Structures are given as structure tokens and as C-alpha cells.
Amino acid sequence: MRKQIYTIMTLFALVLTSCESYLVNGDLDGFWQVKSIEDKQTGDITRCKGDIYYSFQRDLVLVSCTLSSNPTGQMKENYIAYFTHENDTIKMTDFRIYLDRDGKQALLQNLEKFGLYELYNVFHVEELTGKSLVLDSEKAHIILKKY
DSSP: OHHHHHHHHHHHHHHHHHHHHHOTTGGGSEEEEEEEEEETTTOOEEEOOSOEEEEEETTEEEEEEEOTTOTTOOEEEEEEEEEEEETTEEEEEEEEETTOTTOOBOOHHHHGGGTOOSSEEEEEEEEEOSSEEEEEOSSEEEEEEEO
16 A cells, blocks of 8 residues: 555656646736737737637647637647747747648738738737736737736
């Protein structure tokens, strides 16, 4: 019995340490649902209906859009990029079409629905908790909640 308890405790410790290696960005890592995007150039505010997501893990960010008419919730558009998070600044660059065999670069007009108005985006992190994230740049103000 004692051997089984030690085995279970060892496995639990391994799981905890292996998960921590993927969560290198603290509260930022994870799946975020976009609640609203303000285009600062036009003043337009888009209230999202649960159809736009950001996912941060290690040094990659995945932005996704679903079809509201798709009952399976399958992602319609997916773009992946590198990002860094230092001193309340997030920099995203080199957006590519996710799972594209040729690694085609994303077009700027396809990224605009995500509040990404440049191919190289720099955001100031106004708020970051385990439940909410607020990003601000010269061209966009994005409010997200942890999904």
C-alpha cells in the first residue's frame, strides 16, 4: 500500500512539473475569448459574440474565428504567430495561416477582424488577471476574458 501511495505521489508531482513547463507566461497562457475590439482610427467598437479567440502558449499565439452558424463550433479561420511578453508589452509578429502546408503569410485584411491592424503588433497590457485581459495599441483596444 505504501508503495502505491508513493507511486501516485510521484506521478502527481511529474504531472504538476510538466504542466508548469508549458505555462511560462503566467496568467497570459491559455484560451481567451474576445469580448470587444475598438478600432481607434474609426472609433468603431465591435462587440464580439463569442466567435473570436486568442490562445497564448509559450512563444506562440493562435487567433481563431468561428462561424456562428456552425453548430459544431469548428474554427473557420486560424492564424498563428510568434509573440513575446515583457514588461507589460506583448509583441506579435509573423502571422501565418495555421496548418497551411506552404506556411503562407496571413493577409492584413484577414487579421483586422481580430483587432490586428499591422503585420507587427505591439500591445500594452492594461490588465492581466486569471480572468481578464485588456490590450491596448495605437490602433486597437481589445477586451478579452479567460475561456
